[in-house]
Amino acid sequence: MKKNSRRQGKGSVKTFRFVLFTGTVVTFALILLIIILGDQQVGPVHKVIFEGAGPLQKAVAKISDSVHSVKKKYIDLLTVREEKERLWRELQECRTTAYANRGAVALNARLRKLLDFKESSNQPTITAQIIGKDPSLWFRSVIIDRGSIDGVGKGMPVVTGEGIVGQVYASSSDYSKVLLAIAPSSAIDVLLQGSRIRGILKGTGKNLYRLEYILKTAEVFAGDRVVTAGYGGMFPTGLPVGIVSKVTRNRRGMFLEIEVVPAVDFRTLENLLVIEREKKVFN
Amino acid sequence: MLTLSFIAVGLLLVVIQTTFFMPSPLWIASPDLYYILIGYLAYNFTFLRGIVVILPISMVLDVYSGTIIGMYPTICYLGYFMLKFMVDKMPVRKSLYQLPLVALSYLVVNWVLLMMLDFFQPQAIAGWEWFPILLRVFLIYFFSFPLFRFFTFLDKRLRGRISSTRFTRSLPGNQFRQDE
Numbered sequence: 001m002k003k004n005s006r007r008q009g010k011g012s013v014k015t016f017r018f019v020l021f022t023g024t025v026v027t028f029a030l031i032l033l034i035i036i037l038g039d040q041q042v043g044p045v046h047k048v049i050f051e052g053a054g055p056l057q058k059a060v061a062k063i064s065d066s067v068h069s070v071k072k073k074y075i076d077l078l079t080v081r082e083e084k085e086r087l088w089r090e091l092q093e094c095r096t097t098a099y100a101n102r103g104a105v106a107l108n109a110r111l112r113k114l115l116d117f118k119e120s121s122n123q124p125t126i127t128a129q130i131i132g133k134d135p136s137l138w139f140r141s142v143i144i145d146r147g148s149i150d151g152v153g154k155g156m157p158v159v160t161g162e163g164i165v166g167q168v169y170a171s172s173s174d175y176s177k178v179l180l181a182i183a184p185s186s187a188i189d190v191l192l193q194g195s196r197i198r199g200i201l202k203g204t205g206k207n208l209y210r211l212e213y214i215l216k217t218a219e220v221f222a223g224d225r226v227v228t229a230g231y232g233g234m235f236p237t238g239l240p241v242g243i244v245s246k247v248t249r250n251r252r253g254m255f256l257e258i259e260v261v262p263a264v265d266f267r268t269l270e271n272l273l274v275i276e277r278e279k280k281v282f283n
Numbered sequence: 284m285l286t287l288s289f290i291a292v293g294l295l296l297v298v299i300q301t302t303f304f305m306p307s308p309l310w311i312a313s314p315d316l317y318y319i320l321i322g323y324l325a326y327n328f329t330f331l332r333g334i335v336v337i338l339p340i341s342m343v344l345d346v347y348s349g350t351i352i353g354m355y356p357t358i359c360y361l362g363y364f365m366l367k368f369m370v371d372k373m374p375v376r377k378s379l380y381q382l383p384l385v386a387l388s389y390l391v392v393n394w395v396l397l398m399m400l401d402f403f404q405p406q407a408i409a410g411w412e413w414f415p416i417l418l419r420v421f422l423i424y425f426f427s428f429p430l431f432r433f434f435t436f437l438d439k440r441l442r443g444r445i446s447s448t449r450f451t452r453s454l455p456g457n458q459f460r461q462d463e
Contacts, residue, residue, distance in 0.1 A: 132298075132347060133305035135313045137415050138397070138408035139349040142308055143301070169350060177346070180308060185350055185407045205409030207309055267307040 107270075113161025114273055123236060124276040126150055128158075130269055131175070140183035140205060141166075144272060147174040155234060157275045163240035163263030164188070164228060165272055176274075181241075182207065182266055189232050190241050193225040199258070201226065201241060207266055209242055211258035218256065220247050226260050236275065285441045286335055289328075292437065293320050293340035301347050311415040314422035315389065317344060321359050322385030322427065323434040325366035337363055351407060354396070362392045382431065386424040390416065 118125050128150075132143035146152045148171050158165045158178050166186065169179040179186055186203040190211065199214040214220060224244040230237030240263040248257040296316040304313040317340055324333040337359045344355035365388050370381075393416060400408050 130308075132301040133308045133310070134348040135300050135305055135315070136348045137311065137412075137419065138400070139351075140308055141348065141350065143347060179350060182309075183350070184409045267309050269308060 110161070110271055114271055117159065117161045118273060121236070121275075126152060126274040126276060128152070128176075128272045128274055130272065138184070138205070140180040140186075140203065140266075141169060142178050142180065142269065144176050144178055144274070145174070146274060147171050147176050149173050151276055152176045152274050156277055157235045157239075159239060159273050159275060160264050160269070160271070162265070163242070164235060165264055165266075165269065167234065168274065178272070180266060181264075182209065182262065188235060188241070189229040190226050191229045192220060192244070193227045195219060195224070198229055198231075201260065207262060208245075209260040209262060211244070211260050212255065214256045214258060215254060216249055216256055220244060220256060220258060222247060233277075236277075285438070286332055288437065288441055289320070289324070289336045289434075290339050292434075293317060293336060294343055296320060297340060297343055297347065312418055312422065314426045315419060316426060316430065317359070318362060318389050318423055319385060319427045319430045320434065321362050322366055322381070322388070323431055325363050326370055326381055327434075327438060330367065333363055333367070334360070351400070351404065354400075358392055358396055361395065362388050365392065382427045383424060385427055386420045389423050390420050393419075 114127065118127075126146055128144040128146040130142045131145050134141040144152075144158075152168055152171050154168055154171060156168045158167060164181055166178045166180040166183070168176050170177045180203070181188060181201070182203040182205065184203050184205045188201045189198070190201045191198055192214075195218065197214055197218045197220065199211045202210045202212055204210055209226075211226065222244050226241040226244065228235040228237060228239040228241060242260040242262045244258055245261045246259040250257060296319075300313055300316050304310075304316075320340070321337060324336055328336065338356070341356040341359040344359075345352055348355065366384065369384060369388075394411075397408070397411055
């Protein structure tokens with residue numbers, strides 16, 4: 001009896017569950033049907049669902065974005081070495097080009113000065129380039145790539161756009177040696193441009209001249225311009241030589257001690273002009 | 284062949300010194316590479332062969348530098364004879380002491396030459412200054428290590444004998460000269 005009553009109880013529970021499940025499904029189906037076929041308005045139920053699902057969706061979206069970001073970074077990382085090498089090569093090329101451009105600009109400026117000098121002076125000139133420099137500590141001379149075939153001869157003055165450089169000391173058929181004006185053995189007849197006082201400009205072996213044989217009675221000041229006198233016929237008259245930088249009046253002696261800064265920067269000499277003149281042999 | 288090769292090397296050193304090591308006419312830190320060769324010749328070449336090698340090199344130097352013809356042959360031969368004399372007369376022959384001697388002889392030769400020129404042609408040259416000359420002495424000493432190695436290598440290759448003796452290696456036994 002007890003067994004029969006238990007079986008009947010279990011059967012009724014199953015029936016109840018079936019009815020409940022079916023009822024729920026049918027109810028939801030009806031609700032869905034009503035919603036679909038209804039006025040398509042977002043109701044309070046939808047809003048509740050919105051509010052409940054929103055944070056979840058937001059969190060998942062964030063995680064998804066992070067994953068995508070990491071993935072993108074990883075892929076970028078794989079190509080970054082090649083990119084870096086490419087950019088580095090480009091940078092090197094740009095630097096080389098910029099360096100070459102700067103050199104070209106400087107060369108252009110120097111050559112323009114030479115050209116200006118060549119055009120302004122009425123004398124025939126020969127352009128030359130320095131190919132070697134005197135390595136000794138005692139002398140100052142340079143070797144240029146022009147010789148007697150080009151018309152260069154001993155004693156010819158050598159200049160740049162800024163002023164005098166020196167004079168040709170010796171020449172072979174294709175090359176010449178130029179004794180720089182700053183050489184200790186160099187001596188040039190010069191004038192102070194303003195006062196027309198004459199003196200002898202001597203080299204010191206450094207980037208400086210010494211102006212000698214100017215009497216103490218003469219008025220000489222720092223800043224006075226010194227130009228070639230042209231008396232010996234070696235240099236043309238009026239070529240810039242330098243600017244007086246220091247004047248010393250010693251108690252003893254007849255002459256002033258004058259230092260002159262060269263108009264030409266001998267540290268950056270490259271291109272020169274040899275002025276073609278009749279040969280003047282000098283000692 | 285050996286003589287001609289060392290003449291060629293000497294001329295190359297002179298050209299390098301007057302171009303690569305002279306960025307401007309006022310540059311003072313230019314090593315006198317030719318003088319290191321003079322030192323090597325004095326230590327390793329026979330008297331006559333050394334003289335033959337030095338002659339064209341010093342003549343080219345005379346053309347490239349200065350206004351006093353004969354100055355560089357004087358420097359080169361004075362240094363050569365001095366070092367040759369020291370090699371023959373000094374009790375120690377170890378190579379390590381030979382390199383400072385090259386630099387020292389350069390200082391002495393330049394000083395003697397400057398004294399002579401100052402007496403005979405005082406207007407022709409710049410005065411003595413310690414800093415540039417000592418810088419040159421240091422540069423000679425600095426460059427003499429690699430150049431001596433190069434000269435030794437070239438010398439051995441040209442003479443056709445390969446020796447395992449290295450230039451700066453300390454040699455076993457008594458390094459003091461034995462009476463011959």
